[in-house]
Amino acid sequence: MSTAADPNTSPTRRIPWNKGQLVGQKRPLRPKDVWSIRARLEIDGRDRDLALFNLAIDSKLRASDLVSLKVEDVQIGGRARERATIIQQKTARPVQFELTDSTRKSTQAWFAHLGSGTGFLFPGGIGGGSHLSTRQYTRLVRGWVSDAGLDSPAYGTHSMRRTKAAQIYRKTGNLRAVQLLLGHRKLESTVRYLGIEVDDALSISEQIDL
Numbered sequence: 001m002s003t004a005a006d007p008n009t010s011p012t013r014r015i016p017w018n019k020g021q022l023v024g025q026k027r028p029l030r031p032k033d034v035w036s037i038r039a040r041l042e043i044d045g046r047d048r049d050l051a052l053f054n055l056a057i058d059s060k061l062r063a064s065d066l067v068s069l070k071v072e073d074v075q076i077g078g079r080a081r082e083r084a085t086i087i088q089q090k091t092a093r094p095v096q097f098e099l100t101d102s103t104r105k106s107t108q109a110w111f112a113h114l115g116s117g118t119g120f121l122f123p124g125g126i127g128g129g130s131h132l133s134t135r136q137y138t139r140l141v142r143g144w145v146s147d148a149g150l151d152s153p154a155y156g157t158h159s160m161r162r163t164k165a166a167q168i169y170r171k172t173g174n175l176r177a178v179q180l181l182l183g184h185r186k187l188e189s190t191v192r193y194l195g196i197e198v199d200d201a202l203s204i205s206e207q208i209d210l
Contacts, residue, residue: 025195027154028162029057029145036148038102049140051110052122052132054103056160060181061097063157064089067132069121075111080104088183095183162193169194 029037034057041050055074056066065088074084082104085096099107114121120131138157145155165178179190 026156026159026162028159028166029155031167033145033148033150034163037144040147041144047106047109047113048122049144051103051106052137052140053144053160054106055099056157057164058100058103059084059097060161060165061086061095062088062090062161063134063137066160067122067124067134067137069131071111071114071119071121074099074107074121078111080107080111091183091185093183093185095181097181166194 037053038050041053052066055061055069059066061069065086068089069086073086074081080099080103083096083098085094087093088095110121114123119129122132124130124132124136134157141155141157141160142152145159146152161182165182168181169175169178175187175190175194178194179187182190182193184190184193
């Protein structure tokens, strides 16, 4: 037998998960922010974090794909690759990315710590049986941006993914290139991800004089 709710009793209200938190699209890092974080990690001798940070910027991968990278994904013949290809977990589609000189250098230094293993590039526990979790990665990103003097809540793991993509778009206006690099199925997804506004589109259009 059902019991009628007491009209004098206020219903329990669930507190939103994001109450008091800054939500929305996270900012990409500026070039000077990238240099600042990179320099600090180098000075502190944090080889794993430096390799992770550099790969995050170059690869433009989602957090889940970045932390689950295997050594063999970015290494060949004992050396860091210049280009790599992985299958994205979200879309099951391949995406390619480059490893710049600084990224290859830091990744090579991290290989020395890992030894000759072929497991996860960024192990999350003793023995390397699991990889760094996205939650652990999120905490690392917060620490990096905070140490750089940035407003930590305004940045997140998507800031790492957006940073180089935003610079490529800003310098070239080539949305198709950014789409391919981010592994998006639709160009509209890239437009939304970059937060492109009408003013941006008009600025590009103004540069074309027929």
